[in-house]
Amino acid sequence: MAGGHAHAHSSADELSRVPVDPRARVVLVAVLGAVLVATVLGVVQLWPEHKPRAEGGSNAFAAPGVTFHDARVLRVQQPCASVRESEQQTSCGQVVVRVLSGTQRGARTQVPVAPEVSTSGLRAGDTLELLQTPASNGRASTFSFFSVERDLPIGLLAALFVLVVALVARLRGLLALVGLAFGAAVVVLFMLPSLLDGHSGLGVALSGSAAIMFVVLYLAHGLSMRTSAALLGTLVGVAITAVVGLVAIGQTRLSGVSDETGSLLSSYVRDLDFQGLLTCAVIVAGLGVLNDVTITQASAVWELRAVAPNLSRARLFARAMRIGRDHIASTIYTIVFAYAGGALSVLLLLYFYERPPLSLLSTEQIAEEVVRTLASAIGLVLAVPVTTAIAVATVGDRSSSRPLPRDTDPTDPR
Incomplete structure (x- = not known):
């Protein structure tokens, strides 16, 4: 270091x-x-047993039934100027994307993102990872932002x-x-x-x-x-x-x-x-x-x-x-x-x-x-x-009367 x-x-x-x-x-x-x-x-x-840690695998920390999907960014809106605008979900603070996997592959949708995400350089063509919450109680399936794909x-x-x-x-x-x-x-x-x-x-x-x-x-x-x-x-x-x-x-x-x-x-x-x-x-x-x-x-x-x-x-x-x-x-x-x-x-x-x-x-x-x-x-x-x-x-002393074995490092190229 x-x-x-x-x-x-x-x-x-x-x-x-x-x-x-x-x-x-x-x-x-x-x-x-x-x-x-x-x-x-x-x-x-x-040595660990390597047994499964949580039911549902990698999705367990989110919620039962929630799945992860990639999405391509089509357009990035400007951050909302106020909390009220953000709550009303107007034409600000959101990212328009096209879903790349799952049952809704090819669908076009928009998801809200934090201001620091939209101003971090995010632009059209980038890939996001979304969380898809399954439909329940008469509500349609929804997408939410999880992370930017940085591989x-x-x-x-x-x-x-x-x-x-x-x-x-x-x-x-x-x-x-x-x-x-x-x-x-x-x-x-x-x-x-x-x-x-x-x-x-x-x-x-x-x-x-x-x-x-x-x-x-x-x-x-x-x-x-x-x-x-x-x-x-x-x-x-x-x-x-x-x-x-x-x-x-x-x-x-x-x-x-x-x-x-x-x-x-x-x-x-x-x-x-x-x-x-x-x-x-x-x-x-x-x-x-x-x-x-x-x-x-x-x-x-x-x-x-x-x-x-x-x-x-x-x-x-x-x-x-x-x-x-x-x-x-x-x-x-x-x-x-x-x-x-x-x-x-x-x-x-x-x-x-x-x-x-x-x-x-x-x-x-x-x-x-x-x-x-x-x-x-x-x-x-x-x-x-x-x-x-x-x-x-x-280390030994070369001045001693008895010769000492040398230190060797055959792999050292220096």
């Missing part, structure tokens, strides 16, 4: 010659092996993202995208349905996050002791974030239901632990930043050892931490502003009501963002010295 941090400057040959302490190698591999076994067992134990522009943006990554980051970038796809699969196929099954949010988050990190880090950065040191530092950071988040959520009495989405979900999923869901969100939210700082710190230690083989471990740690402190400072800004941007509409509403700044912390939505930000930040900050210490303990 925090951009612009160079992870390596030495040549691949120089880094491959950095020695690794054999005892540290054994300990590191053993610890990661134990964590991997625990992760697999956790995923197996918490094409979002797909083009995603394709541009993949192209840019492939051109700039090449193989490493493509492998990172594969890891990202794996992470998305873990979230969709394991974490979400497991949470809906009522499993512990903490257990689901730790198992899923560890599984993601094992695959993502080795795919993006290669199979090496350097990556392994970063991985262990990441896992420690995840554990710290989990503990801090769990305690903070309990002490602040957060319910985990802060908006309409949470309220709607609570009405349909009775056995969902919303505090556990919030704990899971805190942990998952910090994964990307943790990955960034830990791999940077591990790479910094390898770089420093490559150019200063006779540096003592204490001085190696101190110099690597200078890099880490700069990274912490820039990444803290990244976290805070990212969460502030996500809650900007809530902040605007509270500012509009002229609430005192400190009173904002009492609102559920703001308190959630604050807890999520601070818990992730604490895990991030503590992961830096932990990862640095692990990497320093892992």
Whole structure:
């Protein structure tokens, strides 16, 4: 998430010659092996049943008998100037469409839309998704606006993202995208349905996050002791974030239901632990930043050892931490502003009501963002010295009389 941090400057040959302490190698591999076994067992134990969640499938959240249909925009009317005009449904505030599916395919109708929808750039030729309410009590079937169909522009943006990554980051970038796809699969196929099954949010988050990190880090950065040191530092950071988040959520009495989405979900999923869901969100939210700082710190230690083989471990740690402190400072800004941007509409509403700044912390939505930000930040900050210490303990000293095994990363093209 925090951009612009160079992870390596030495040549691949120089880094491959950095020695690794054999005892540290054994300990590191053993610890990661134990964590991997625990992760697999956790995923197996918490694997969801994937049973249907609501009667009626995807339409259940609307109303019985309601169906979804696409419609082509023919004309967009100007927003109504007043509430009275809107209630009278005059020639304003509506969109004229042609239905593209269902029993009324080809029918021409008009549906009211919110002013912000009609002024967002909506024009003839766009596609909308409509809700069709079935006829009842002598009333004819009606259509209402649900959303704008955005598959094409979002797909083009995603394709541009993949192209840019492939051109700039090449193989490493493509492998990172594969890891990202794996992470998305873990979230969709394991974490979400497991949470809906009522499993512990903490257990689901730790198992899923560890599984993601094992695959993502080795795919993006290669199979090496350097990556392994970063991985262990990441896992420690995840554990710290989990503990801090769990305690903070309990002490602040957060319910985990802060908006309409949470309220709607609570009405349909009775056995969902919303505090556990919030704990899971805190942990998952910090994964990307943790990955960034830990791999940077591990790479910094390898770089420093490559150019200063006779540096003592204490001085190696101190110099690597200078890099880490700069990274912490820039990444803290990244976290805070990212969460502030996500809650900007809530902040605007509270500012509009002229609430005192400190009173904002009492609102559920703001308190959630604050807890999520601070818990992730604490895990991030503590992961830096932990990862640095692990990497320093892992690399060897070329000045020692006994030759040490080299760290190898045959997939690293740098």
